[in-house]
Amino acid sequence: MSLDIQSLWVQIGAVALWLGLVLLIAQILHRLHSDPEIVRKVVHIGTGQVILLAWWLHLPLWLCLGFSVVFSSIAFLSYRIPILPMLNGVGRKTLGVFYYAVSIGCLVGWFWSIDLPQYAAVGILVMSWGDGFAALVGQRWGKHGYELMGNKKSWEGSIAMLVVSYIVTLIILTIATPNFSIDLSNLIISLPVSIVATGLEAVSPGGTDNLTVPLSSAALCYGLSLLV
Numbered sequence: 391m392s393l394d395i396q397s398l399w400v401q402i403g404a405v406a407l408w409l410g411l412v413l414l415i416a417q418i419l420h421r422l423h424s425d426p427e428i429v430r431k432v433v434h435i436g437t438g439q440v441i442l443l444a445w446w447l448h449l450p451l452w453l454c455l456g457f458s459v460v461f462s463s464i465a466f467l468s469y470r471i472p473i474l475p476m477l478n479g480v481g482r483k484t485l486g487v488f489y490y491a492v493s494i495g496c497l498v499g500w501f502w503s504i505d506l507p508q509y510a511a512v513g514i515l516v517m518s519w520g521d522g523f524a525a526l527v528g529q530r531w532g533k534h535g536y537e538l539m540g541n542k543k544s545w546e547g548s549i550a551m552l553v554v555s556y557i558v559t560l561i562i563l564t565i566a567t568p569n570f571s572i573d574l575s576n577l578i579i580s581l582p583v584s585i586v587a588t589g590l591e592a593v594s595p596g597g598t599d600n601l602t603v604p605l606s607s608a609a610l611c612y613g614l615s616l617l618v
Contacts, residue, residue: 401447405440405457412436427529431522433487437461438518441494441511451502458495465491486597490517493604506612508566513608515562516555516587517600524551524591539593551591555584559611575618583611 416432444454465487497510528547535544563576590602 398453401449401453404447405443405449408440408443409437409461427525431526434490435518435522437490438514438522441498441507441514444498445507445511451498454498454502455495458491458498462488462491462495486600489597489600490604493517493601497604497608501608501612508562509608509612509615512559512562512583512611513604513606515558516583516607517604519558520551520555520584520587521591521599521603523554524548524588526550539595541593541595543592548588548592552584552588555587555607556580559583559607563611563615575615579611579614579618582614583607586610 412433415436416429419429419432420426440457443449466485468487469485494510494514497513498507501507501510524543524547527550528544532544532546534546535542537543559580560572560576563579564570564572567573567576587603587607590606591599594602
């Protein structure tokens with residue numbers, strides 16, 4: 391077996407192992423009758439980290455897109471048959487996880503092709519960590535609610551989304567900067583990205599935030615990086 395093929399199998403195995411671990415933890419929590427929102431966010435946050443694996447391991451574009459297609463198919467089928475029953479347990483049934491997988495594929499297809507994977511990472515991780523913390527904080531400590539375009543949110547959750555999105559964006563941009571230096575432009579860019587992400591999370595209906603937030607965050611971050 392050639393070195394390239396061995397390396398490819400290591401890459402596939404690493405991603406499959408991580409996704410399997412995330413789903414295993416979620417399934418265990420589901421069987422233990424844990425809070426369904428926590429179970430969903432374990433999947434939500436955990437699967438998002440695969441973008442870091444893909445970036446770190448330099449996964450080829452075709453392989454990333456292949457994983458996205460497989461995960462998208464599983465996510466879509468889970469709303470028709472109980473493949474992943476833990477995803478539909480919080481009194482809502484949307485295509486959010488399917489949209490999430492699609493957004494990963496779109497961002498990888500865009501930014502892998504121009505050798506700028508950090509922007510794909512920004513989009514996915516803003517969604518996974520930002521939206522994840524927004525939901526958990528809002529559910530646990532959200533006392534001051536508001537409604538936008540039919541979506542009920544809490545100020546506590548939205549503030550968590552804003553802060554976490556800013557931190558995540560800044561960290562990713564810093565990692566992508568030579569010598570891991572905190573550049574002033576990165577400090578500036580991270581603010582509008584986090585504001586837009588928070589606004590879209592608040593107004594996007596029916597799980598579509600899993601499309602609007604990652605795609606818009608990545609596109610805005612990339613666009614601003616060309617200007618600042």
